[in-house]
Amino acid sequence: MARNRIKEYLLGYVRVEVRGKNPERLINLCLASGFPVWDYSSESGAVFFSTTLAKYKGIRRLARKARCVPHVVRRVGLPFAIAKVRKRPYFLLAALLVLAWLLYLSGSVWSIKVIGCETVDPGRIVRAAASAGLAPGARKSGISASSVETAIAVQVPELSWVYVRFHGTMAVVEVVEKSRPDSPGPGDVVASQDGVVESVLVLSGVPTVSPGQTVKRGDILIAGSPSGPMPGARGSVIAMTSYDVRKEIPLRQSLASRTGRRIEMTVLRWRGVELTLWGRSNAFEWYEVEDYPRWKAFEGTEYTLSVFTRVLYELNWEEVRLSPEEALLGFERKVKASIESQLPSDAKLVDLSCKLEAVSEDVVLGRATLCVLQDIAEVRPWNRSENGGR
Amino acid sequence: MLRKLRQEISEFLELPLDVSLDLPKVTIVGDLGVLIQNHRGLIAYAPDRIVVGVGNGQIAVFGKSLEIEELSREDMIVRGSILSVRMET
Numbered sequence: 001m002a003r004n005r006i007k008e009y010l011l012g013y014v015r016v017e018v019r020g021k022n023p024e025r026l027i028n029l030c031l032a033s034g035f036p037v038w039d040y041s042s043e044s045g046a047v048f049f050s051t052t053l054a055k056y057k058g059i060r061r062l063a064r065k066a067r068c069v070p071h072v073v074r075r076v077g078l079p080f081a082i083a084k085v086r087k088r089p090y091f092l093l094a095a096l097l098v099l100a101w102l103l104y105l106s107g108s109v110w111s112i113k114v115i116g117c118e119t120v121d122p123g124r125i126v127r128a129a130a131s132a133g134l135a136p137g138a139r140k141s142g143i144s145a146s147s148v149e150t151a152i153a154v155q156v157p158e159l160s161w162v163y164v165r166f167h168g169t170m171a172v173v174e175v176v177e178k179s180r181p182d183s184p185g186p187g188d189v190v191a192s193q194d195g196v197v198e199s200v201l202v203l204s205g206v207p208t209v210s211p212g213q214t215v216k217r218g219d220i221l222i223a224g225s226p227s228g229p230m231p232g233a234r235g236s237v238i239a240m241t242s243y244d245v246r247k248e249i250p251l252r253q254s255l256a257s258r259t260g261r262r263i264e265m266t267v268l269r270w271r272g273v274e275l276t277l278w279g280r281s282n283a284f285e286w287y288e289v290e291d292y293p294r295w296k297a298f299e300g301t302e303y304t305l306s307v308f309t310r311v312l313y314e315l316n317w318e319e320v321r322l323s324p325e326e327a328l329l330g331f332e333r334k335v336k337a338s339i340e341s342q343l344p345s346d347a348k349l350v351d352l353s354c355k356l357e358a359v360s361e362d363v364v365l366g367r368a369t370l371c372v373l374q375d376i377a378e379v380r381p382w383n384r385s386e387n388g389g390r
Numbered sequence: 391m392l393r394k395l396r397q398e399i400s401e402f403l404e405l406p407l408d409v410s411l412d413l414p415k416v417t418i419v420g421d422l423g424v425l426i427q428n429h430r431g432l433i434a435y436a437p438d439r440i441v442v443g444v445g446n447g448q449i450a451v452f453g454k455s456l457e458i459e460e461l462s463r464e465d466m467i468v469r470g471s472i473l474s475v476r477m478e479t
Contacts, residue, residue, distance in 0.1 A: 028431040031463050040458035042437055049458075 012053040012077030015039075020068030023047040029062040053079060109138050110169040116176055120158050125173055128155035134164065134171055143171075186232025187381035189222035191215045195239030195376055205233030215239065221377060237377040240350065245335055245368040249327040252362060254317050256286065261314040263287075266294070269306050277307070286315040324364050328356055331366040339370060347374035414444035416475060423459070424451050424468045424475055432461070440468055447479035 018026060027049070030037050035058060040049040051059060056072070063070045085092050112129065114122040129135070132151035134143050145164040152162045152173065161176040189205065197213045205222040209215055224233035265279025295307045322330070332354040339349060351371040358365040400407055408415045408428065417425040430443035440451045440458065456470035 024432045024435055027435075027461065031431060031461065034463065037461040038459060040435065040461060042435060047435065049461075 008052070009077050012075070012079035013050050014053055014056050014072045015048060015050050015074035015076065016056070016059065017046050017048050017071045017073045018063065018068045019046045019071075020063075020066065022066060023068055026059075026063055026066035026068045026070075029066055030059060033058065033062065035059060035062075048073070050076075053077065106169060107140055108169065109134065109136055109140060109143070109166070109171045111136060112171045112173065115172060115174045118177055120156060120175070120177055124156055125152055125159075125175060128152040129164070129171075129173060131155065134173075140166055148173075185381040186224055186226070187379050188220045188224050189233040189235055189237065189377045190380045191217055191219045191221055191237070191239070191376045192378040193217055193239070193241045193374070193376045195241035197221075198238045198240055198373065200238075201236045203234035205235065207235075209237065215376075224382075226382075232379070232382075234379070235377060236375045238373060239376045241372050241374055241376065243370045243372065245370070246357070247331060247366050247368075249322075249331050249364050249366050250362060251322050251324070251327055251364065253320055253322060255320055256288075256315040256317055258288070259314045259316045263312045265310050265312075267291075267308055267310050269308070271303065279310075282312055284312060284314040286317060287312040288315060289313075324356055324359050327364050328354055328366055332368065335368045335370075343372065344374060347372050412445050414449060416449060416477075418472065418475060421453075421472045422469065424472055426451075426466045426468070428464055429466050432458075432466075437470075442466060444477075447477065450476045450478060452476070 020026070027037060027040065030051070035051060035055040037049050037051055040047065042048070053075075060070060112126055112134065114125050117125065128151055129148050132144075132148040134148045145166075148164045149162045152164075152175070153159060156175075158177055159175045160178040161174075163174045165172050165174070194216050195214075197209050197211050197215060199211055200207050200209060200221070202222055205224045207222050209219070209221050215221065221237045222233040222235045224231065226232075261284070263280050263282065263284070265281075266277045268275045268277050290311045290313070292309045292311070293306060294309055297305045332352070335354065336352065339352075343349065349370060350373050352368060354366060354368045356364050357367045397407065407413060412428065414429060415427040417427075419425070426442055426444075426449055428444070429449070430445065432440070433443050433448060434441040435458070437456055438452065438454060440456050442449045442451070451468050451472065452475075453468075453473045454471040456468055456472075458466060459469045460467040
């Protein structure tokens with residue numbers, strides 16, 4: 001007995017108000033005649049129900065029999081909407097004109113967005129695109145994306161890749177700039193650090209060191225030759241290097257710990273401005289903040305709208321006195337974290353040893369010795385006189 | 391006597407009793423609505439009480455803000471805050 005609301009709307013229905021002594025009799029007469037009735041309710045002495053437009057005339061006849069007075073209070077559905085529009089032809093015409101105008105405008109380019117520029121001026125790319133017909137106001141159907149891409153690639157040689165696409169009325173030009181590795185002029189490969197050579201890989205030039213040999217910073221590792229198809233030395237030299245780190249560690253330290261109390265709030269952020277939608281305001285003196293994103297719109301544009309949950313965790317500061325051994329452990333942890341963030345990606349930490357060098361009442365002196373396996377090869381270009389001399 | 395015989399035949403043939411004995415069938419959806427099938431017409435309507443005729447008596451639905459959402463020759467869906475449904479024979 002599922003109602004078909006779409007069919008009801010398409011065929012049209014009326015909301016009828018019935019006043020009389022026995023409206024239930026009218027309903028039963030309707031049911032006996034097979035007239036559909038729905039949304040039956042009563043209000044201030046009258047009953048209301050809905051029925052189809054086609055059956056309403058028949059209901060008037062039945063109402064006389066039940067001694068009730070029916071009265072249409074609302075007309076709903078497509079037939080009534082069409083009748084309303086037919087009475088207002090200029091309204092329909094204006095709506096169609098607005099629709100046609102919107103369709104026309106949506107076929108034009110309103111703005112151009114350039115993505116991927118780092119060193120190249122986006123204005124140059126926009127001007128190059130304009131020379132191929134892509135400019136604000138141009139019709140999208142008259143623009144060939146491939147010819148715009150070619151024109152930009154030819155006029156801006158610093159780009160290695162260009163892609164043009166349309167996002168609604170916005171033309172998006174995505175570019176990738178050419179990247180040239182910083183290669184100094186031809187020269188020798190020298191050691192950038194002191195160390196013990198583990199392996200030597202020569203791409204060009206003559207190796208002057210061998211595995212097991214100790215080298216100092218600035219020593220020539222691979223000598224380049226000024227003549228030949230590839231002048232200058234190239235290669236990599238992996239060596240074991242060592243570093244010394246000394247640091248004073250105070251034994252009295254203030255440590256923060258979470259108390260377990262927290263405040264949650266929902267925040268809306270748009271263009272750097274934040275608005276707290278709901279949740280308590282901050283009531284803690286010391287706290288840590290963590291944000292959990294919930295929803296984002298217009299992502300990737302400067303108009304990104306985001307809603308996130310911000311949780312403030314209350315902190316409690318405690319004065320603690322560390323033993324020298326605890327201070328040394330904390331020092332080791334800090335050195336490890338610092339080394340991992342500072343070492344080059346191809347370097348590998350082989351050994352780390354920490355020890356205390358001096359202990360006083362309030363402070364200790366920690367010393368960390370690190371052994372790192374890393375590429376110490378560095379090209380030192382020949383200067384003109386040296387090059388000429390070689 | 392005839393009713394008893396029809397019931398026994400229905401049970402023997404494993405037929406649904408509401409169909410073979412022409413009985414009303416009431417389905418209650420939580421406290422949100424009541425579906426009454428095989429009714430005989432509306433007897434009384436008020437927002438706190440709806441009385442419907444059935445074959446051998448009446449079914450009264452009590453509640454608050456009661457409305458008849460759909461009404462056809464056999465089925466009736468009552469919506470609102472249902473408090474109780476009573477069969478009166």
